[in-house]
Amino acid sequence: MKSILKLFSDHGTFVQPDALKYISSKENPDDFATFLIKSFREYPLFLAVETIKNIEESTQQLKEISTPPITVLTSSIPPIEKTIEKELQKKLLSKIYSGEAFTKETTEEEDEEEIEEYEKPNEVKKTSQPIEIKTVKGWKPLARDYESELRIINDITGRRTSEGTTQDFVNLFRDRYEAIRKILCSQRREIAQYIPINRIRKTMTDVQLIGIVKNVKTTHNGHRLIEIEDETGSATLMALKTNTEISQMASEVMLDEVIGIVGKISKTGDLIIVQNIIYPDIKLHHERKRTESPLCVAFLSDVHIGSNMFMESEWNMFLRWINGDLGNSRQRDVASKLKYLILPGDLVDGIGIYPNQEKELAISNIYEQYQALAQQFQYIPDHITVLLQPGNHDAVRPAEPQPAFEKEIQDLFSGKEFIFIGNPSYFSLHGVEILSYHGQSLLDYSTNIQSLSYNEPTEVMKLMLKKRHLSPTYGGYTPLAPEHKDYMLISQVPDIFVTGHVHTSSIDNYRGVTLINASS
Numbered sequence: 001m002k003s004i005l006k007l008f009s010d011h012g013t014f015v016q017p018d019a020l021k022y023i024s025s026k027e028n029p030d031d032f033a034t035f036l037i038k039s040f041r042e043y044p045l046f047l048a049v050e051t052i053k054n055i056e057e058s059t060q061q062l063k064e065i066s067t068p069p070i071t072v073l074t075s076s077i078p079p080i081e082k083t084i085e086k087e088l089q090k091k092l093l094s095k096i097y098s099g100e101a102f103t104k105e106t107t108e109e110e111d112e113e114e115i116e117e118y119e120k121p122n123e124v125k126k127t128s129q130p131i132e133i134k135t136v137k138g139w140k141p142l143a144r145d146y147e148s149e150l151r152i153i154n155d156i157t158g159r160r161t162s163e164g165t166t167q168d169f170v171n172l173f174r175d176r177y178e179a180i181r182k183i184l185c186s187q188r189r190e191i192a193q194y195i196p197i198n199r200i201r202k203t204m205t206d207v208q209l210i211g212i213v214k215n216v217k218t219t220h221n222g223h224r225l226i227e228i229e230d231e232t233g234s235a236t237l238m239a240l241k242t243n244t245e246i247s248q249m250a251s252e253v254m255l256d257e258v259i260g261i262v263g264k265i266s267k268t269g270d271l272i273i274v275q276n277i278i279y280p281d282i283k284l285h286h287e288r289k290r291t292e293s294p295l296c297v298a299f300l301s302d303v304h305i306g307s308n309m310f311m312e313s314e315w316n317m318f319l320r321w322i323n324g325d326l327g328n329s330r331q332r333d334v335a336s337k338l339k340y341l342i343l344p345g346d347l348v349d350g351i352g353i354y355p356n357q358e359k360e361l362a363i364s365n366i367y368e369q370y371q372a373l374a375q376q377f378q379y380i381p382d383h384i385t386v387l388l389q390p391g392n393h394d395a396v397r398p399a400e401p402q403p404a405f406e407k408e409i410q411d412l413f414s415g416k417e418f419i420f421i422g423n424p425s426y427f428s429l430h431g432v433e434i435l436s437y438h439g440q441s442l443l444d445y446s447t448n449i450q451s452l453s454y455n456e457p458t459e460v461m462k463l464m465l466k467k468r469h470l471s472p473t474y475g476g477y478t479p480l481a482p483e484h485k486d487y488m489l490i491s492q493v494p495d496i497f498v499t500g501h502v503h504t505s506s507i508d509n510y511r512g513v514t515l516i517n518a519s520s
Contacts, residue, residue, distance in 0.1 A: 004033045005447070008047060014443065014454045014502075015047045022049045131316045133379060139324035143295055143339040144383040148417060150340075153433065154426040154487065156401035161484045168482035173212060173256070176486040177230070180258035180468060181210050183280040183491075191260035191278045198232035202269030209235060209261045209272075216253050224250035226274070228261065237261060239274040249277040252449050252463065257472035280468040286512030288495045291430035297340040298322075299518035301438070301500025304393065305376065306369035307349035308362050311520065319379045340429055341384050344500045344518060345391020345438030347373055353393050366395050367409075374412040382416040389421050391438035391501065399481035400424075400440065400471060401488060424470060424487065432495050439499030439517070441471035441478040448473065457517040458508035461497055465490060465510055 004023055007030070008015050015023070026032040036047070039055050162168050184191050194208040211228030219225050224239040224247060239250035253259065260278030265271075300318070304310055320326035322335050348369035349361060363369045377386065388405065390396040396403060404410075404420035421427065424437035445463060446454040452463065464470055470488040471478045480488070493513065500519035508515040 001029075004029055007033050007037065013047050014446075016049070016455060017453065019047045019049045019052060022052060131319065131379070133320055133323045134325050136324040139336075141324070141336045141338075141381060141383060143337055144381075146293060146295060146339060148339065148385040149428075149430045150385065150387075150419060151428045152421065152425070153428060153492070155404075155422045156483065156487045157404040157420070157422040157425075159483075159485075160403060160481075162481045164482065168484065171484040172482045172486055174231075175484065176256075176469075176472075176489060177212050177258055179486065179489050179491055180280050183468060184210055184258075184260045184278060187280065187283070188260060188278050190262055190276060194260065196232040197228075197230050197235045200235060200265070200272075202265065204265050206275075207261075207263055207265060207272060209263070210258065211235065211261070212258050213253055213255055216250075216255060224253075226250065226253055228259070235272055236270070237263060237272045237274050238266075239277075243274075246274050246277070248451075250274065251451070253277065254445075254448055254467075255473045257467055257469060279466050281466045282468075282493045282511050282513065284511055286493050286495075288512055289428075289431050289433060291432055293430050294337055295339040295430065296334055296337040297342060297429060297434075298338055299342050299344060299436075299498050299516055301344040301498075301517075302346040302391070302503055302519035303343065303373070304346055304349045305373045306361055306363040306366075308360050310349075310362065315376070319376070322384065323379070323381060338384060340387065341380065342387045342389070342434075342436060342498070344389050344436045344498055345423055346393040346500065346519075347388060347391070348394060350393035350395065370395070370409050370412050374414075377413060377418075378415060380416065385417040385419060386413075387419045387421055387427075387436075388413070389425060389436055389438065390423050392440050396423075397481070399479040401481065401483065402438075422487075426492065426494065433492065434496045434498065435490065435494035436498050437470055439501035439519075441476070442499065442502055444471060444473055444476040444478050447477070454502055455504060456506070457499060457502050457504065458506050458510075458515040461499060461515045461517070462508070462510045465493075465497065465513060 001020065001024055004020065005015060023029050023033055023036075036052060036055060185194070191208050191210060194210050197209060197211065200207055200209075209228065209230075211230045211234075213226060214229045214234060215225075215227040217225050219238075222241040224241070226237040226239065228235055228237065239246045241247050258280075261272065261274060262276040262278065263272040263274045266273055303315070317326060321331065322338055322341075324332050324335055326332075327335065348366070349357070349363075350369070351357070351361075351364070351366045358364055363372055380386065390402045390405060392398060394402075394405070395409060396405060400423060402423040404422050410418070410420050421436070424435060426433070426435050428434065439457065442454055442457055442460050445460045446452045449463070452460050454460070468490045469486075470490065471480060472488075474480050496514045496516065498516040498518055500517065502517060503520045504517060505519065506515075506517045
């Protein structure tokens with residue numbers, strides 16, 4: 001099962017639990033997984049059972065695969081027909097991943113049109129066309145009467161210090177340890193009497209510790225073994241599987257995070273039996289900051305301009321709506337109050353992000369992708385302030401925290417107020433504090449903690465707030481830069497916490513904090 005997960009994760013694809021179960025049920029799961037990957041036109045973000053079955057149906061795949069699938073499927077098909085069949089299959093998959101469901105049967109005429117399309121490989125790819133937005137009589141946006149009130153609270157932009165030295169890593173983890181230790185000591189009474197690890201004595205019975213997780217694994221007998229360290233030494237902890245509550249808490253422990261431990265020293269003195277695991281967390285009822293102004297903010301992540309999968313019709317509807325040209329009276333009232341538009345990453349599709357991406361691009365030049373985005377922003381009313389944040393597809397360094405876009409890209413955007421922020425970024429609008437993070441580490445959380453699912457991003461975000469950290473594990477799926485300050489810490493509790501990346505959308509609440517995933 002791990003080999004299958006790794007096979008898909010290497011291509012940036014998340015396998016939903018039911019899909020993984022379906023693949024594992026095959027006679028040769030690894031061969032079947034390889035067949036699926038070879039059948040993709042684009043590596044999807046989510047792989048669902050329905051998608052797999054559509055692939056099987058579209059290629060008339062045998063129920064059980066015991067030999068390399070492509071050979072079995074195409075051995076009796078003439079070479080030209082093989083190519084057409086494979087391309088038609090890819091076209092169908094493309095429709096799945098761009099949100100089109102198989103809700104109607106394809107006619108013979110439509111099949112012929114698709115075949116003709118793939119017989120023209122040099123045809124120019126379609127790009128976004130200009131749209132016409134009508135001037136709405138009597139449209140007077142309320143937001144136009146208000147000045148923007150933006151304050152950047154915490155952002156990496158202009159503050160990079162990392163040179164990749166050993167000392168940089170020491171500074172990063174030391175800053176993380178000290179910051180979370182202070183939170184634990186000031187807010188969690190259960191850990192108020194903690195001691196440094198080197199002061200542990202075999203004669204003690206109970207002990208309270210604060211440490212950074214150095215190693216975590218499950219023993220042969222099913223117990224959870226955790227090794228933590230502080231500036232004075234290291235200690236080995238054991239969460240017994242017989243203690244269901246503690247065992248569940250221990251299953252959520254991740255490498256490199258800072259936790260508090262309440263435990264009892266074993267009879268031999270070489271182990272500490274875990275009685276409680278203390279996370280920094282946030283208060284039960286976070287007191288939200290509010291504003292008297294009637295303004296609204298819209299979050300819009302993962303636009304992916306430049307991709308063939310760009311959702312052009314939905315984007316055009318959005319542009320019409322914010323101009324008062326679409327929607328009922330209530331929807332137009334909301335549009336009238338819209339003062340801020342925040343884009344938390346993946347503004348464009350980028351270049352070379354995943355294998356064979358060039359085949360999926362409508363715009364194959366990264367600079368031209370941002371030019372196309374800037375042109376689309378010309379349709380946005382000039383009273384709206386736009387905040388632009390990078391993601392893993394954007395033209396900034398891949399390692400997080402990511403600084404704002406370089407001046408060469410910023411200069412493409414004009415005609416209204418554009419604010420360029422880093423990833424993550426903590427800022428306030430009219431006093432309401434917002435933590436905006438693209439969300440690449442949602443994958444690290446969901447793959448390391450069994451109870452989490454990447455298609456339920458707000459559940460992952462709750463655990464981020466509980467741990468007070470966006471991406472604790474170094475060396476995971478999320479590349480991290482060893483800055484002297486840990487910008488991935490959630491040192492202040494936001495009123496709104498927003499992410500993107502997973503190409504879904506959801507909204508939730510955790511202890512008074514509004515959680516939003518705003519992608520696609």
